[in-house]
Amino acid sequence: MPQLDLPVARTEGTGTPITLSRIAMSFGDVRALAGVDLTVKAGSVLGLLGQNGAGKTTLMSIAAGLLRPDEGDVRVDPGTRIGLMPQEHALYPMLTAEENLRFIARAVGLPKASVDAEVARVLGAVNLADRKDQRVGGFSGGMKRRIGFAAAILGGPGVLLLDEPTVGVDPQSRLLLLELIEQEAARGAGVVYSTHYMEEVGRLARDVVILHEGRARFAGTLESLLAAQGTAHLELRLTGPGTEALRAALDADPRVEGKAEAATAADGTCVLRLPAPDRLAAVQVVSDLGRTFDVHIDDLRFDAPSLESAFIALTGSETDS
Ligand SMILES: Nc1ncnc2c1ncn2[C@@H]1O[C@H](COP(=O)(O)OP(=O)(O)OP(=O)(O)O)[C@@H](O)[C@H]1O
Numbered sequence: 001m002p003q004l005d006l007p008v009a010r011t012e013g014t015g016t017p018i019t020l021s022r023i024a025m026s027f028g029d030v031r032a033l034a035g036v037d038l039t040v041k042a043g044s045v046l047g048l049l050g051q052n053g054a055g056k057t058t059l060m061s062i063a064a065g066l067l068r069p070d071e072g073d074v075r076v077d078p079g080t081r082i083g084l085m086p087q088e089h090a091l092y093p094m095l096t097a098e099e100n101l102r103f104i105a106r107a108v109g110l111p112k113a114s115v116d117a118e119v120a121r122v123l124g125a126v127n128l129a130d131r132k133d134q135r136v137g138g139f140s141g142g143m144k145r146r147i148g149f150a151a152a153i154l155g156g157p158g159v160l161l162l163d164e165p166t167v168g169v170d171p172q173s174r175l176l177l178l179e180l181i182e183q184e185a186a187r188g189a190g191v192v193y194s195t196h197y198m199e200e201v202g203r204l205a206r207d208v209v210i211l212h213e214g215r216a217r218f219a220g221t222l223e224s225l226l227a228a229q230g231t232a233h234l235e236l237r238l239t240g241p242g243t244e245a246l247r248a249a250l251d252a253d254p255r256v257e258g259k260a261e262a263a264t265a266a267d268g269t270c271v272l273r274l275p276a277p278d279r280l281a282a283v284q285v286v287s288d289l290g291r292t293f294d295v296h297i298d299d300l301r302f303d304a305p306s307l308e309s310a311f312i313a314l315t316g317s318e319t320d321s
Pocket residue numbers: 027030031032050051052053054055056057058059
């Protein structure tokens with residue numbers, strides 16, 4: 001990969017290249033944001049989640065300087081460049097991939113001398129070097145997303161704002177984009193990643209902000225969000241006369257934290273649910289005690305707190321209106 005002399009590759013200041021405080025924004029009668037804080041940390045990914053209409057794009061647009069908020073402050077470390085990948089393709093369909101990128105490179109102020117090498121670098125990164133002379137209007141949706149991402153990382157911005165970058169892309173392109181986002185964070189960029197795909201946030205993000213109706217319902221680490229949802233459980237479906245004795249033994253066993261709950265499934269089998277903060281330890285206890293009693297384990301599954309369950313707990317199970 002060519003070494004480039006780029007204007008700003010990472011923030012040199014506080015480690016928080018951009019901070020938004022108490023942001024409020026309305027469009028006519030619609031209150032899109034009602035006092036939201038957002039702190040972007042250098043070298044890590046912040047997952048921005050929310051139902052349709054929660055205010056994510058509005059917040060991204062304010063962070064990118066495209067919209068001026070009605071209230072609140074946006075503080076950007078001096079010298080920090082911001083790369084934005086908007087939800088809608090901001091590309092010229094009649095221009096080739098390379099022409100689009102060259103145009104954007106100049107528009108964002110990359111030094112003339114570095115444009116050729118930088119455009120070649122980002123085209124290679126998104127695996128489209130061999131398509132550089134084709135018009136973007138003829139690209140597939142996934143290729144347009146990859147070019148959009150290439151445009152956002154031109155010049156190695158200190159902050160990277162990605163608004164649903166993997167919508168409509170195939171699994172190969174999705175994996176490539178996720179790897180590239182990890183690389184961007186690893187080189188020091190502060191990344192804001194807006195998406196409806198929880199597993200992507202689970203993979204990438206250290207911090208999470210969940211917006212709901214223009215307010216942050218949660219802001220903190222992904223770890224603390226999951227921890228607040230309670231512990232994982234092990235569910236066992238059991239048959240055999242020793243089921244009740246096994247439950248009593250599990251309750252009495254010091255290795256089990258808390259009580260095992262018993263319920264009867266529709267088919268009459270017993271379902272035992274026991275706290276399992278350590279999965280392996282829980283399986284070990286069940287395996288030890290299961291040998292002692294006349295029971296058969298028909299099925300076994302873990303029920304762990306997930307980002308999706310946390311999201312629904314915080315934003316409700318209703319679809320947006
Ligand atoms: N230019 C605009 N004019 C009028 N209303 C707007 C405008 N932009 C956003 N809104 C409204 O502001 C609210 C927040 O919209 P926003 O696009 O920020 O949500 P979002 O979380 O990005 O949604 P999605 O997940 O669907 O992209 C919505 O009610 C939306 O209709």
